[in-house]
Amino acid sequence: MTTSSTAVDPATGRRGPGVDDLDRLSLLSAVQAEFAARIPATDPEAPVPACGRWRVRHLVVHLGRIHHWAAGQARRRQETPLGRGPFDLGPFYAAQAAELRETLTALGPDATAWTLLGTGPASFWHRRQLHETLVHLHDLRAAGLASGPDAAREPVDVPAAVWADGVDEVARMFQPRQVRLGRVDPLPRTVRLVASDVGESWTLGAHEDGRRPDDPAATLTAPARELALLLWRRLTTAESGVRLDGDEAAVRAALAPGVVP
Structure with a gap:
């Protein structure tokens, strides 16, 4: 799972020294x-x-x-x-x-x-x-693509690590920034995101200013691509095939409009 030594610094868009990174x-x-x-x-x-x-x-x-x-x-x-x-x-x-x-x-x-x-x-x-x-x-x-239930699901051909980087950007840069700017309210409970294909995870709400740690109210598990498109509101939870464990209300709050600009 993602740790502080491998996480991307939101301010620089880069991982720490000596850690393999994306070009x-x-x-x-x-x-x-x-x-x-x-x-x-x-x-x-x-x-x-x-x-x-x-x-x-x-x-x-x-x-x-x-x-x-x-x-x-x-x-x-x-x-x-x-x-x-x-x-x-x-x-x-x-x-x-x-x-x-x-x-x-x-x-x-x-x-x-x-x-x-x-x-x-x-x-x-x-x-x-x-x-x-x-x-x-x-x-x-x-x-x-032709219209239909799978019209938005044809994958773009990039490695899963790239999609995972996009999830990290939302969880650790955009969502806390939206809170700081007053565009959305702080999440009442955190939500854990688990990318099943790359072995990384993030916690939505954990990086908000002044946030006290708590146990996530729910966990969403899916491949990194599906998590990224879910966060950007390109897929619904049903379309993404995400596995939801825990409080559905906490998930709805975490995925509400405004979490990303």
Whole structure:
């Protein structure tokens, strides 16, 4: 199970010295490339199953804008507005994806950047943009599949360790940050997450400011991919096939809107 010696530091997006880590910048490049390759083959007006009223064109523009914004954050500069569009989706996304990759490569992981947790290293954005892109690649694939109960379940081809890293980001960075910002209330009871395929676990609510340790009210067990998509509200508990042990009300509170932005 995850221990303090192997957990990723939320402020840097990296594991401790001497611990094997993911090459998140290379992974980001690969996931961006698959996202870009799917744009021409996907109807821009196709609905995106887990994103409300969004169509594919909204999804592509959103991710492009996020890449552009993140590149500015990494450089500690206010980004130049991209305009309202409409955009030629493929070239638009390719340009913003390239800007982000080139910016992060040129800066290096230790450059001082603006991050969601304050000033920190640019490596924060390697991780954050990898998982932003991975979740939206899942969305794009889901939009391009035939409708049906399994439409959102076709797996994106990344190692389970990458999905586990996304679970860690939510549990140890996003959820406590959402509480600190007043966007959600602190969890009344903690919930344990167990990734059955990688042997890691996390506790939602354990990293909130001033939290006193308690025994988890419930445990959710599933492969890392299913846990990550559950936390990002791309799958329901039924769709994910997660095993729930304990208090269902505590799980509903832990997975409520606002736990991730």
